[in-house]
Each structure stands twice: as structure tokens, then as C-alpha cells.
Amino acid sequence: MNRPIRVMAIGCLLMFLALLLNANYVQFIHADELNARTDNRRVLNDEYSRERGAILVANTPVAKSVPSGDSFEYLRTYPSPELYANITGYYSYLYGARDIEQVENGILSGSDPQLFVDRVIDLVGSEPPTGGDVQLTIDPRAQRAAYEGLTALAGNSTGAAVALDPETGAVLAMVSVPGYDPNRLASHDFDDVKQAWEELNSNPAQPLRDRSREEIYPPGSTFKLVTAAAALSRGYAPDTLVNGSAALSFRGFSYQLRNSGGGSCGADKITLTQALAISCNVAFGDIGRQLGEGTLRDQAEAFGFGDSNVIRDLPSAISQFTAPGADDLNEPETAQSGIGQFDVAASPLQMAMVAAGIANDGTVMRPYIVSEVRSPEVEVLEETTPEALHEAVPPDVAAELTQMMVAVVTDGTASSVAIPGVAVAAKTGTAQSSAQRKPYAWFVSFAPAERPAVAVAVFVQDATGVARDDVSGGGLAGPIAKAITEAVLSR
Amino acid sequence: MSAISVPGLAPRKRRGAELFLLLLALIVGLGAYVGVGLGVTGDVPTDVYRLGGGLALLAVLAHGVVRWLAPYADPVLLPLIIALNGLGLAMIHRIDLDLADRGSETGPFAGPQLIWTATGVAAFIAVLVVVRDHRRLQALTYTFGLAAIVLLVLPLVPGLGVSINGARIWVSLGPLNFQPGEVAKVCLVVFFAGYLVVKRDALALAGRRFVGIDLPRGRDLGPILVAWLLSLGVLVFQRDLGSSLLFFGLFLVLLYVATERAGWLVVGGLLFGAGAYFSYLTFGHVQQRVEGWLDPFSDTDRYYQIVQGQYGMAYGGLLGRGLGQGDPVLTPFSYSDFIAASLAEELGLAGLMAIIVVYALIVERGLRTALVCRDVFGKLVATGLAVSVAIQVFVVIGGVTKLIPLTGLTTPFLSYGGSSLVANWAIIALLLRISDQARRPAPAARPMHQDDATAVVRMR
Numbered sequence: 001m002n003r004p005i006r007v008m009a010i011g012c013l014l015m016f017l018a019l020l021l022n023a024n025y026v027q028f029i030h031a032d033e034l035n036a037r038t039d040n041r042r043v044l045n046d047e048y049s050r051e052r053g054a055i056l057v058a059n060t061p062v063a064k065s066v067p068s069g070d071s072f073e074y075l076r077t078y079p080s081p082e083l084y085a086n087i088t089g090y091y092s093y094l095y096g097a098r099d100i101e102q103v104e105n106g107i108l109s110g111s112d113p114q115l116f117v118d119r120v121i122d123l124v125g126s127e128p129p130t131g132g133d134v135q136l137t138i139d140p141r142a143q144r145a146a147y148e149g150l151t152a153l154a155g156n157s158t159g160a161a162v163a164l165d166p167e168t169g170a171v172l173a174m175v176s177v178p179g180y181d182p183n184r185l186a187s188h189d190f191d192d193v194k195q196a197w198e199e200l201n202s203n204p205a206q207p208l209r210d211r212s213r214e215e216i217y218p219p220g221s222t223f224k225l226v227t228a229a230a231a232l233s234r235g236y237a238p239d240t241l242v243n244g245s246a247a248l249s250f251r252g253f254s255y256q257l258r259n260s261g262g263g264s265c266g267a268d269k270i271t272l273t274q275a276l277a278i279s280c281n282v283a284f285g286d287i288g289r290q291l292g293e294g295t296l297r298d299q300a301e302a303f304g305f306g307d308s309n310v311i312r313d314l315p316s317a318i319s320q321f322t323a324p325g326a327d328d329l330n331e332p333e334t335a336q337s338g339i340g341q342f343d344v345a346a347s348p349l350q351m352a353m354v355a356a357g358i359a360n361d362g363t364v365m366r367p368y369i370v371s372e373v374r375s376p377e378v379e380v381l382e383e384t385t386p387e388a389l390h391e392a393v394p395p396d397v398a399a400e401l402t403q404m405m406v407a408v409v410t411d412g413t414a415s416s417v418a419i420p421g422v423a424v425a426a427k428t429g430t431a432q433s434s435a436q437r438k439p440y441a442w443f444v445s446f447a448p449a450e451r452p453a454v455a456v457a458v459f460v461q462d463a464t465g466v467a468r469d470d471v472s473g474g475g476l477a478g479p480i481a482k483a484i485t486e487a488v489l490s491r
Numbered sequence: 492m493s494a495i496s497v498p499g500l501a502p503r504k505r506r507g508a509e510l511f512l513l514l515l516a517l518i519v520g521l522g523a524y525v526g527v528g529l530g531v532t533g534d535v536p537t538d539v540y541r542l543g544g545g546l547a548l549l550a551v552l553a554h555g556v557v558r559w560l561a562p563y564a565d566p567v568l569l570p571l572i573i574a575l576n577g578l579g580l581a582m583i584h585r586i587d588l589d590l591a592d593r594g595s596e597t598g599p600f601a602g603p604q605l606i607w608t609a610t611g612v613a614a615f616i617a618v619l620v621v622v623r624d625h626r627r628l629q630a631l632t633y634t635f636g637l638a639a640i641v642l643l644v645l646p647l648v649p650g651l652g653v654s655i656n657g658a659r660i661w662v663s664l665g666p667l668n669f670q671p672g673e674v675a676k677v678c679l680v681v682f683f684a685g686y687l688v689v690k691r692d693a694l695a696l697a698g699r700r701f702v703g704i705d706l707p708r709g710r711d712l713g714p715i716l717v718a719w720l721l722s723l724g725v726l727v728f729q730r731d732l733g734s735s736l737l738f739f740g741l742f743l744v745l746l747y748v749a750t751e752r753a754g755w756l757v758v759g760g761l762l763f764g765a766g767a768y769f770s771y772l773t774f775g776h777v778q779q780r781v782e783g784w785l786d787p788f789s790d791t792d793r794y795y796q797i798v799q800g801q802y803g804m805a806y807g808g809l810l811g812r813g814l815g816q817g818d819p820v821l822t823p824f825s826y827s828d829f830i831a832a833s834l835a836e837e838l839g840l841a842g843l844m845a846i847i848v849v850y851a852l853i854v855e856r857g858l859r860t861a862l863v864c865r866d867v868f869g870k871l872v873a874t875g876l877a878v879s880v881a882i883q884v885f886v887v888i889g890g891v892t893k894l895i896p897l898t899g900l901t902t903p904f905l906s907y908g909g910s911s912l913v914a915n916w917a918i919i920a921l922l923l924r925i926s927d928q929a930r931r932p933a934p935a936a937r938p939m940h941q942d943d944a945t946a947v948v949r950m951r
Contacts, residue, residue, distance in 0.1 A: 001748055001749065001751055001867065001870060002862050003751065004747055004748040004751050005748055005858055005861050005862055005870065005874055006862075007747075008744060008747075008748060008858065008874060008878060009855070009858045012851070012854050012855075012858070012877075012878065012881040013851070015881060015882075015884075015885040015889075016847055016848075016850065016851040016854075016881070016884075016885070018885075018889070018894060019847050019884075019885060019888050019889055019892070019894065020844055020847055020848075022889070022892050022893070022894040023804075023835065023840055023843050023844055023847065023892055024840060024844075026801060026804045026805060026892055026893065027804050027805060027807060027808060027809065027835060027839065027840040027843070028808070028809060028840055030801075030805065031804075031805035031806075031808055032805075033805075034801055034802055034804075034805030034806075035802075035805050035806060037788075037802070039791055040802045040805075040806070041802075041818065041821055042802055042803065042806040042817070042818045042821060042836075043806065045818055046806075046818075
């Protein structure tokens with residue numbers, strides 16, 4: 001009866017072989033997938049007891065880990081919480097991480113493959129792994145100017161501002177108001193963390209949403225830059241005469257598109273430059289109607305509309321020319337879209353890209369906010385190289401548009417941002433959100449016009465304390481854009 | 492037996508090899524304990540002498556008794572189980588530290604486990620002392636059968652049996668909880684072996700032949716049906732999936748080995764399939780186990796334990812976090828049912844594979860003992876014991892690592908639990924007894940080198 005015993009031996013061998021193979025599957029092949037699961041406490045606990053790298057702005061930490069003296073060993077702190085929360089995000093034991101804390105988690109926690117050598121050294125020296133630093137492109141003075149400008153608005157105004165370096169796409173300022181305090185979410189007092197989380201999520205102002213890039217709003221007249229760009233690229237010239245009358249009628253519709261004041265734009269025929277300077281609705285509605293939906297859409301997309309990933313390093317909302325899945329536009333709708341109404345919606349970041357694209361000879365650079373990542377030994381691992389997103393318009397069209405935008409400041413609606421000795425190119429916008437709400441105030445600009453160093457978009461959403469009729473891009477948003485511009489130019 | 496007849500060369504006892512291997516095994520256990528101290532507090536634990544000394548003393552004691560009572564026994568088995576037992580103690584101690592850290596009300600377990608280890612060694616010695624010749628057990632076949640039944644029914648006795656975590660397999664005697672099923676396992680092996688030695692000729696009679704396999708005769712199906720119903724009874728009344736599987740598998744294997752008829756495996760496989768399908772349809776707890784196996788991530792709260800086990804193993808990776816560096820306590824029952832996952836987390840794939848290989852070696856030594864054993868009863872007992880270890884390890888480690896649905900069985904020698912430890916030490920003692928018998932030279936023959944040694948009839 002030794003034969004069946006041998007058969008049993010083979011059977012047992014197969015069982016053990018299956019155990020061995022399965023162990024290899026779980027611990028080697030499937031391991032990365034299991035470790036990446038968000039409810040995996042082990043990986044979280046491990047990361048939480050590490051010294052996490054800092055997020056730096058001009059070499060000064062805006063997020064850093066300090067020894068906590070409790071079982072987690074380190075506490076994440078944010079020295080200027082409200083000012084940078086929309087960029088840094090939070091690092092919470094209970095609610096995970098967000099924004100740069102999440103996107104750059106590999107570097108910050110030290111688990112990124114680029115830090116492999118450091119990890120091996122840590123392993124040999126039996127040291128816990130430490131994270132690398134992430135340096136942002138933010139200009140602290142521009143950021144502060146934007147934040148102070150927005151928070152200085154009367155009452156509990158909400159809004160956002162974005163400043164870009166047109167030549168590279170580097171984000172110089174990115175502010176969302178109201179901000180929030182990530183320190184409360186990173187705290188080790190979990191009861192308070194839960195309370196803070198509930199407060200933030202029940203706050204109607206939605207402080208956790210970054211208005212500068214995660215939300216889209218009707219851009220109003222600032223979108224006329226896109227319509228103008230499309231027109232100039234297709235045969236129009238700055239002195240081409242366009243419709244300056246009081247109303248635009250459409251065959252088969254009783255609706256009439258009118259100017260904001262109700263009157264004409266000065267004459268029945270005005271130049272394109274004049275139309276932009278005084279933000280003539282009828283003129284741009286007419287141009288939009290003539291160019292058609294397809295042309296306008298193509299131009300908008302050339303500036304970055306429809307791109308789900310406009311900014312490197314951070315999540316962003318998709319700016320839209322028409323609502324997703326919508327039918328073709330009819331004539332009045334096309335005309336309205338031409339002046340940035342109907343379903344056109346853009347993030348402040350997107351509108352800053354429009355200004356930056358015009359400023360950069362027509363080429364839109366992809367915005368980025370991480371300038372470099374460093375190892376724990378402060379050795380630069382990776383420096384971001386600027387990347388062109390699209391050529392939105394040819395250089396000559398960009399030059400024409402720039403001159404037209406300078407005229408908006410010198411002769412038009414944006415006189416509030418004039419800076420002595422500096423040629424500023426700008427466009428205002430006052431967008432109807434809904435009949436019940438106050439209009440949105442927009443302002444986009446870049447300066448100096450001849451060699452642009454900064455492109456800005458400022459958006460004021462809820463101008464509490466300002467009468468409905470007093471909400472205007474030039475009046476509310478313009479001074480903030482000016483302050484940001486000055487902060488950058490005074491470098 | 493020609494090897495033994497070489498003049499002037501005594502049969503090799505290999506006790507020296509056993510002692511050397513024991514030293515290595517102790518290094519594994521004590522090294523793990525020191526590693527836990529270094530990993531958790533950064534110091535060599537001050538009580539390493541106490542636990543280490545205790546373990547070493549037990550090992551030496553067991554070794555001495557083997558030297559005395561079973562000098563020809565297999566020299567590898569004892570070191571293997573000392574290594575596992577030591578590793579288990581270290582891991583349980585390591586989990587104790589974390590449980591205490593969290594203010595958990597359960598634990599500590601390492602102290603009791605050391606006491607149970609001592610009890611296990613005592614059982615080991617007792618078996619070697621009492622059972623001088625395993626063939627004597629055959630006379631007690633039905634006594635063992637009765638004992639097994641009593642032990643299995645014990646947890647169902649009101650007032651005596653208690654239900655823990657849904658399974659009614661525990662007997663509570665004052666402060667002690669005992670799992671009689673573990674001991675019943677040993678009794679069943681002896682009973683099955685003794686029974687089959689007698690009945691194997693009848694059961695080997697071929698009935699119908701089907702695709703090259705002789706199926707047994709219908710009238711011989713009685714015993715296997717009884718074993719099947721018994722296993723189902725364990726499943727239904729005690730809700731103990733693992734033991735049910737183990738008992739039936741054990742009987743089936745021994746039936747096959749005794750009769751050399753693969754047809755029994757076919758019949759048993761069909762019965763097993765029918766039983767498994769029936770219980771899947773009928774019992775909620777079986778369904779839950781199967782669903783938790785197929786897709787535990789569909790509901791990580793409900794299948795928390797298996798999911799955490801997977802996370803722990805993945806977190807351990809190839810080389811493990813290092814003792815004291817992982818989070819095994821996140822997994823419920825990390826010190827008992829899921830100790831394999833805990834070890835995999837801190838010792839990595841390398842450690843888990845080493846542990847599986849140690850079990851494979853134990854089974855291999857057991858089956859080798861069965862091969863060289865000269866009597867049928869001994870062969871069956873050795874096979875049964877070895878296969879019971881193999882099935883148990885496969886079912887529990889396979890369940891913990893999500894190879895098969897999770898069933899509650901203890902991990903032999905590693906997981907916390909007294910009954911399991913004592914029963915498994917007894918199993919090894921029986922295997923050593925059989926292997927001693929098998930490898931022992933035939934009783935010294937009378938000197939036969941007289942001149943007339945070849946004479947058939949002595950003429951004097």
C-alpha cells in the first residue's frame with residue numbers, strides 16, 4: 001500500500017505548491033494594487049508616522065511636518081492656512097489628502113520611485129523614510145495681493161484670482177475666497193477634525209472647492225477676447241467696421257440681443273477695436289452669429305476650453321463653450337455665446353490662460369504650479385519644463401489683439417487698472433449668472449503689453465454689499481488685478 | 492533490512508543531528524523574540540531569558556525523552572515543530588504588545604501560550620511513555636472511536652459547551668476553554684486506521700468499472716456515508732466548516748490508502764461536492780464565506796477580516812515590514828486564525844514561504860514514516876496524521892490568503908490556542924513513535940556465527 005501513500009504525497013505537494021503560488025500572487029503580483037487602495041489603513045498609518053516633505057513657496061514652507069510628540073510622531077501644519085489652502089489642500093488621517101498634498105504624495109511621503117536611492121539608504125541605516133520637498137511656482141507677493149484684494153471686498157464676497165507667467169505657464173498666484181484652514185483637518189484631535197469636516201461640507205460657500213480652477217462660471221464679456229481672436233484670424237482687422245447699433249434681431253425669433261446700457265455703441269458702425277474697448281454686445285453678438293458655432297468652439301478650444309487637464313499637477317474643471325451633450329445652437333444662442341453668455345462657462349484659470357495666450361504671441365502654455373521636486377537632501381530631482389498647450393492665434397493676430405486690449409485700458413472700460421509707465425492690456429466682464437443673483441464681475445489683463453510678464457484673471461462671484469447695478473468688472477475686479485500685476489512687476 | 496546487517500556498523504539513531512537542528516530551531520524562535528523587542532522598543536527584551544530559557548528547556552526535555560524512549564525516531568520532526576512553536580510564541584507576544592498599546596481587553600496571550608506549550612510537551616512525553624508500541628493502539632480501535640464521538644458531542648452538551656464567534660466547538664471548564672475537536676482529530680485517525688485494517692479487504696472488492704476506475708460495491712458504501720453524515724453533522728450543529736472538511740478528507744484519504752482503490756476518491760469527491768453545494772444553499776454562514784472569498788472588496792466592512800489579511804500580506808511584500816514594524820493587529824484574530832497573515836506581514840513573502848515549506852517538511856517526514864513503517868496499522872495512522880496536518884494547513888492558510896473560502900481552523904503550532912497545541916504535539920509524538928518502530932533494527936538476533944550455524948537441526 002505504498003503506492004497510494006506516494007499518491008497522497010504528491011497530493012500534499014500540490015496543496016503546498018498552491019499555497020506558495022498564492023502567497024506569491026498576494027504579496028508580490030497583487031500587492032501594489034492592494035497597497036494603493038484608499039481604505040488600506042496600514043499604508044496610511046505608515047505614511048502618517050513619517051516625516052513628510054514640505055510644500056515650499058519661494059523656499060518658505062506653506063505646509064510642513066513638525067514633531068507632534070504623540071503616537072503619530074509628526075503633525076502636518078500650514079503656516080498661512082487660508083492663503084494657500086486651495087493649492088496645498090489638506091493631509092488628514094480621516095479624510096485623506098487633497099490637491100498638492102495628494103498629487104505629490106509620492107514625493108512628499110518619500111515613496112516615489114525617484115526617491116528609491118534614499119529609501120535604500122534609509123533601509124540600510126534603519127531610518128524611517130523621509131519625504132522630499134515640493135517647490136511651487138507661486139509668487140508670494142502676488143498671492144498675498146490677490147488674497148487681500150478679494151477678502152477686502154465688502155461683506156462676505158466670494159471669488160478667485162489667477163496670475164500666470166505668460167511665457168512659461170507658471171502659476172504666480174491662485175487664490176480662492178473663502179479659503180479654509182487645513183490645520184483643522186490635519187489635526188490629531190479627531191473629534192475636532194470631524195467637526196471641521198462637517199462645517200466645511202455644510203458651508204453654502206463651499207470653501208473646499210477651489211473657485212479658481214474647480215468651478216466654471218459664465219465669463220461674460222471677457223469671452224469677447226475669444227470671439228475677437230476668432231474674427232481676427234478669419235479676415236477681420238482691428239479697424240474693420242462692425243455693427244454698433246442698439247439691438248440685434250434674428251429672423252424667426254422675437255428675441256433681441258441688446259447692449260448692457262440699452263443704447264447703441266456710439267454709432268451704427270464702429271471699429272472692432274472700439275467695440276472691444278466699450279464691450280459692445282451687439283457687435284460681438286453679430287460677429288459670433290456670422291462666425292458660427294463651429295468657429296467659435298474651435299477658437300475657444302484652442303485656448304484650452306474642453307480640456308480636462310488644463311493645469312498640470314492639480315485637478316481642474318472643464319471649461320465649456322456649450323453644455324456637454326447639448327443640441328446645436330440656434331442663431332440667438334450663437335450670438336449670446338459670442339459674448340460669453342448662454343452656456344459658455346469658464347474657470348478663472350481658463351480666462352487667465354486666454355490672456356496669457358494672447359500675451360505670449362498667441363501660444364498658450366500649459367499652466368503648472370510645481371516648479372521643482374527635491375529629495376530629502378534638498379537635491380533637485382526634477383524641474384518642470386514649460387510646455388506649450390496650443391497655438392491659439394498666429395503671432396500677428398496676437399499683436400493686434402494686444403493693441404486692442406491696451407485700448408480697453410486707455411480708452412475703454414478698464415481705465416481703473418492703468419499703471420503709470422506700464423502699458424496694460426485688459427478686458428472687463430460682467431456676466432449675468434441668473435435673474436435672481438447679482439452678476440459676476442470679471443477682469444482679465446496682462447502687462448507690460450510689449451513684453452508681458454504676468455497675465456491675470458480676477459473673478460468676483462458674490463459681491464455682497466455692492467448694489468446690483470454697481471457690479472462691474474472694471475470697478476470690482478480691476479483694482480485686484482492691478483494689485484496683483486504691480487506685485488509681480490515690482491519684483 | 493539488509494542495511495542493518497553490515498557487521499560492526501550500528502544503525503544510526505541520528506539523535507545528534509536532531510540536537511543540532513534543535514539549536515537552529517531555537518535560534519529561529521529566540522531570534523524572532525529578540526527581533527520583536529528590537530522592533531517594538533528598540534531594546535533586547537529583558538525577559539528573553541525567561542521565555543527563551545523556557546522554550547529551550549522544553550526543547551531539551553522533549554529531545555531527552557526522544558533519546559530515551561524513541562532513539563531511532565525521525566530526527567527532523569521535533570526541530571521543525573520547535574521552530575514553528577517558537578515563532579508562534581514570538582508573534583503572539585508581538586501582537587500582545589500592540590494590543591496592550593491600544594488598551595485592548597483581550598490578551599496577553601504569550602504567557603498562556605507558553606504554558607500551553609509546556610502542556611503540549613507534557614502530552615508529547617506522555618504519549619511516548621504510554622504508547623511504547625503503536626500497534627497496541629489497534630486493540631483500542633473502538634475505544635478511540637467512541638472517544639472521538641464523545642469529544643465531538645461535548646460542545647453540544649448544554650451548560651458545558653459554549654459558542655464562540657458563531658462556532659459551537661468549545662467546552663468551558665472553569666477558566667479554561669477547550670476545543671475537543673482538536674483531540675477528536677487524533678482519536679479519529681486511530682479509529683479510522685484500526686477500522687480499515689480490519690475492513691480493507693472487503694472494501695477493496697471492486698464493483699462496477701467506470702472509465703478505467705473500479706467503483707466500490709454499493710453495499711460497501713455504508714462506512715463512507717456514515718463519515719459523510721458525521722462531517723455534515725459537525726457542520727450543521729457546530730457550524731464548524733473547517734473541522735467538517737478535515738474529518739471527511741481524513742477518512743477519504745485513509746480509505747483510499749487502505750484499499751488502494753481510486754474509486755473511493757471518486758465516490759468521496761462526489762459526496763464532498765454534494766455536501767458542499769447543499770451547505771452553500773442551506774447555510775448563511777457558508778454563503779458568506781464563499782462570497783467573502785470571491786469578492787471581499789465588494790463590502791470591506793462585512794469581509795473586514797479577510798480584506799485586512801490581504802492588506803497585511805500586501806503591506807508585508809517580499810521581505811516583510813520586520814517584526815514589530817507592521818500593523819497586524821488591524822486584522823481581527825491576528826494572533827490565532829490569522830497568524831499566518833500576521834507573519835506574512837512582518838516576515839514577508841520570504842517568511843511565509845519558509846513557514847509553508849516547514850509544514851511541507853513535517854508532512855513529508857510523516858508520509859516517509861508511513862512508507863517505511865512495516866505494519867498496515869502504523870502506515871495508516873502515520874498517513875492519517877501527516878495528511879491531517881497537510882489538510883489543516885492547506886485549509887487554514889489557504890483561507891487566510893484567499894486561495895479558498897475562509898474556514899475556521901487553527902494553524903498548527905503557530906496560532907494561539909491550547910487544545911490545538913496539545914493535540915498537535917501529541918500527533919508528532921505518535922509519528923515519532925511509529926518512525927522509531929519503523930527505523931529500529933529488528934530485535935538483535937541470536938549470535939549465529941557458530942560453525943554449525945547453517946545447520947537446520949543442531950546436532951549435539
